[in-house]
Amino acid sequence: MEQILPHLDSVFSIDCVLFGFDGKELKILLIERNEEPFKDWWALPGNIVGPDESLDQSASRILYELTGLRGIYMEQYYAFGDPNRHPQGRVITLAYYALIRLGGDKELRPISTYAKRANWLPITDLPKLAFDHQKIYDKGLEKIKRRIKHQPIAFELLPEKFTLTQLQHVYELVLGKKLDKRNFRKKIVSFGVLKELDEKQKGVSYRAATLYRFDKRKYAKLFGKEISF
Amino acid sequence: MEQILPHLDSVFSIDCVLFGFDGKELKILLIERNEEPFKDWWALPGNIVGPDESLDQSASRILYELTGLRGIYMEQYYAFGDPNRHPQGRVITLAYYALIRLGGDKELRPISTYAKRANWLPITDLPKLAFDHQKIYDKGLEKIKRRIKHQPIAFELLPEKFTLTQLQHVYELVLGKKLDKRNFRKKIVSFGVLKELDEKQKGVSYRAATLYRFDKRKYAKLFGKEISF
């Protein structure tokens, strides 16, 4: 990320917008900086790309160092390189978004020196961000809004087994609008990529909902056709 | 200058896929390299990002140096940074696509040392490309295929005044499939972003078609709503 002093002509970094869903809210992971510039500000996690890493590997590493998680769905979406975006010199940064199912807080790890702490904060109430990170975040949200309409990325935010209501909830949070329950179900089921399980939700104090699983095989077979919300 | 971190000296470049439409075919601009590596191979035009340029400025400059044109529609779409993509070391490259209306060959200029010559080649018959440029091109085409469905980019490939048949032709070439004439017209007109002119096509040896113009104002007013093909 931005903690390096770039006297060299161009420093190349990766910044990540980690979207997490805890069953209730959509959150992103922010770190509180411990170094100038922007000491004490909230910022997106990021780091410098290593010499022998591919870009995707680098993004995975950054995420692993921060959360201890591997195999997370990530995608590159935009490069930000305004010469003035970093007060200490030229830093070109490549933005990734990642999608994570949150369960408790077990994912967070002790983190590197440039950050005091890291926190999952709901996207409905974000603080001012360091550098041009607001712009990076905005573009990331916009990106997943588009993506979720055509690609099966919602499942990355949910546990392996989920209810249709939970799935609808994810769509509503990402798209930022209410959806009709009956129409949503009709449509999502019609894609034919969900497997209905012989299992019900547990631990709720009301009628338990049927659990579903995303069926990757069926989805793979569907290629050529696009799903569309 | 002392190098604190060895991986900071990665080279950062921009490569461009310039799509051009001459009324008949969709073409891209390729240069024939005059230097190793890949001497005598065809490659996408590109260059190093200057220290005080924004990324978009850099892309515009590269395009200007090559064609003498300014104000061309360009868009960044992906960063390629495999450690092995360049035989002589780490080069991270950011890909842009650009859309250009071709008229005659006046656009091409004498070009820089690393290229022997530049040529517009039809996308239906491309040669082997240097480096990972085939991958970059593929992704660029894919990108404009998606883009043309939702954004008014087709007009960038056409002269200011155009016929509906020409417009349809652009869509067909980009999407790679035939469209129904009546349905195409119905739909494109229903978006309400075309202005029908009191003017006809000239110099054709058959019935002249009505000319249209893309109406940016109407399009701007339409924001929120999305056009969709």
Added chain:
DNA sequence: AATATAGTGTGTATTTTTTACACTAAGTAA
């Protein structure tokens, strides 16, 4: 045992959008 509570799960009618499809009109060239 009865009742309250909270979320699950389902169908239909209407409107809108998409698709498939073929002929006449207009202008030019011979």
Added chain:
DNA sequence: TTACTTAGTGTAAAAAATACACACTATATT
């Protein structure tokens, strides 16, 4: 005048999107 070439147009059928309300079921409470 005729032949040629492209422009321009409408409709019916199918598919998809929308709007909308109530009974069911599991648990918690009394």
